[in-house]
Amino acid sequence: MRLELTREFVENLQELIAGKKTDEVSRILDELHPADIAEIMGVINMDEARYIYVLLTGEKASDVLISLPEDDRTRFLEGLPSDIVARHFIAFMDSDDAADVLGELSDEKKEEVLHFIRDVEQAGDIVDLLSYDEDTAGGLMQKELVQVNANWTVQTCLKEISRQAEDVDEIYYVYVVDNDGVLKGILSLKKLILTPTHEKISKLYNVDVISVRTDTHSEEVANLMEKYDLVAVPVVDSIGRLKGRITIDDVVDVIREEAERDYQLATGISEDIEPTDSVWIQSRARLPWLLIGLFGGIFGARVIGTYEPSLAAYPSLTFFFPLIMAMGGNVGVQSSSIVVQSLASDSLLTKGFSGKILKELRVAFINAIVCSSLIFVYNQFFGNSYALTLAVSVSLFSVIIFASIFGTFVPLTLNRFRINPALATGPFITTTNDLLGLVIYLIIGKMMFTLL
């Protein structure tokens, strides 16, 4: 049975650690999943965590290590001798995890650890994987997979699979290659089990195999696996030779990170911050966006300053600063958000730039009519001057239309230059939209009061 993680459970564990009840702690650890142990290590103190860690052995110790947050893992490994890292941790890992872990270490440490890996094949696999860019299929894939030759029989394959399966956690698919290692097709384990053993593999496998190249971007891999509902996808090089495979669990992380990055951009946080980071790191990550707001605000102060005579003459104009700014910002962010989502789900087939802007304009027009009419009625009802009423409604209409165009245009342009379009839903564009709304309002407002 699985133990339930509660605070009482952890407190009880801490008492056992304090009392040095090694046997009991070991027994509890035996029954816990590595991911749970990693979670517990995140909430107990450093000494307690170290006490637990030395009780773990072999594969479980390395599984726990992989489940730890990156910072904790790196700090822990940098403090250990390189031969221990190689033989007690890396030796038990899949090639993709091993490459990820080594990639986090300093160059010097990395070289040392690689030097101490006894299994030459594993060391070679890791070096291969380290050569790929993190954000590509090559950086995501693992070398462990089960492959068979297209010319073999089912019986030979089953024997070969038994041999290869030792290194592979989950098989999912058997990959069929020719004599040069070029991927020819895939075979489901199910089909293999249900087929007589003398049959040739070449008659069984599915040639309609979806694969990615080592240099395919990781987000594209994620989209592909999601679209075609794949649990594993083979990775080939530029001439089609099978190099590795990517399993869905690694892609789930890509999807989660991609989504979180957009949310962080929209809410004004730099990309790489975690809720557990220190006060100092958090302040630093948030300050740049606040400075953008600060400079925008100073710019706004200067703009308003140049209109001081008009504002002194018609002070009621200032009443609607908040309204105009809030609407400009909100409309802009909405438009950008729609574009960001449509870009994320875009294929080569969907229509481009002009179609999106046209559609957005029609939406903006409807919302602009509704909002500026409402504020017109309000101003009339509350007996504000005709000049103010007209200034606010006309400005609001213009601001909504303008912010929509700007909000659509910016992410499309960012995307064209291969910059994450979600940046457009963040504070920089919001602040710009706020200020442009203000400028429009001041120009129109002055005009109305002068004319009427």
Added chain:
Amino acid sequence: MRLELTREFVENLQELIAGKKTDEVSRILDELHPADIAEIMGVINMDEARYIYVLLTGEKASDVLISLPEDDRTRFLEGLPSDIVARHFIAFMDSDDAADVLGELSDEKKEEVLHFIRDVEQAGDIVDLLSYDEDTAGGLMQKELVQVNANWTVQTCLKEISRQAEDVDEIYYVYVVDNDGVLKGILSLKKLILTPTHEKISKLYNVDVISVRTDTHSEEVANLMEKYDLVAVPVVDSIGRLKGRITIDDVVDVIREEAERDYQLATGISEDIEPTDSVWIQSRARLPWLLIGLFGGIFGARVIGTYEPSLAAYPSLTFFFPLIMAMGGNVGVQSSSIVVQSLASDSLLTKGFSGKILKELRVAFINAIVCSSLIFVYNQFFGNSYALTLAVSVSLFSVIIFASIFGTFVPLTLNRFRINPALATGPFITTTNDLLGLVIYLIIGKMMFTLL
């Protein structure tokens, strides 16, 4: 080989359709993946899509149907006779897809279709699944799985698996149950293949099985599968009987939707909008958030109105409206965003309310010191009056501290009442923060000018 989807490819296909080249179109469709056909149907016109659809048969037709966006699918099915829907589409689907599709139809249509399903077992499975809430494990799971009895031998199991596997796309795991159908453990297909056939299953299976209950919330299922890197998880009822399984592809959709919902909330769009929705639907989804901005703006106008005498006396106070509002909004959203993320990754072990607010306060303090000092220097440098300089800096400091507390407190409170905390990063709270910043500024500003 896979065909590449390009606009030229689709235009070529459209020409073939226009020329009624049925054989050629059929040949092309044979080579396309259902997900690709669905994508093509999304960009060609209704008549062309219908032409393609009648050429598809059996499983492929139903796979394409499942890949279509929900709106298109429902419109298409509501227009077909119920017996066709039952026999040509539902008959070829897995139970979870069938239940999802039927769940989208009108109650009357749903009853009719169920009535026409010939396979009584399938109809029963669908009715069972329809009884669960969409957002629970029961609503996500499928009934198709491979289960064996704990008392059987490997040989019996392999035979039984061959029989059951017909209905199951991918096996992943074999579930072991007792005579009452209670889940006892799981068995990997790999282990089964590698073990002599006379061995008893009871000696092989892993009792450490992670399962969910039919009423577990779908987001919890997603978190669990992500944490433990599972490709499939068994679903049991309250007394532990195996009811179905959830595969990772369905959970990927949950993760994606969850992330998109937060992003949409943060950027002021109602939850269920797609970029492909009509202009009218998009306007309607965005208007509520704009009206919030509008009412906030009107409230702002009334607040400023009450300060008209002070503003007429010290018009330079209005210069810094944009700065104060932008900073209040930005800080509030940042704080809420950090809380939302930390709630998402929270477990029962992490510390609550007061710890989070205290940490946030320390971050706010650092940023408030930096920003208010900078604006102090700016104002002194540009020769603004001492009263204005002090008013802006003191207000900015207070606004940053206040917005941080508010921004932390609101999502925590929403979460406590089981409302999505990401709502706090949306326009409503931003607008509130803007306005509260303004009020603080007006009060402090008036005080400074009166005193100094």
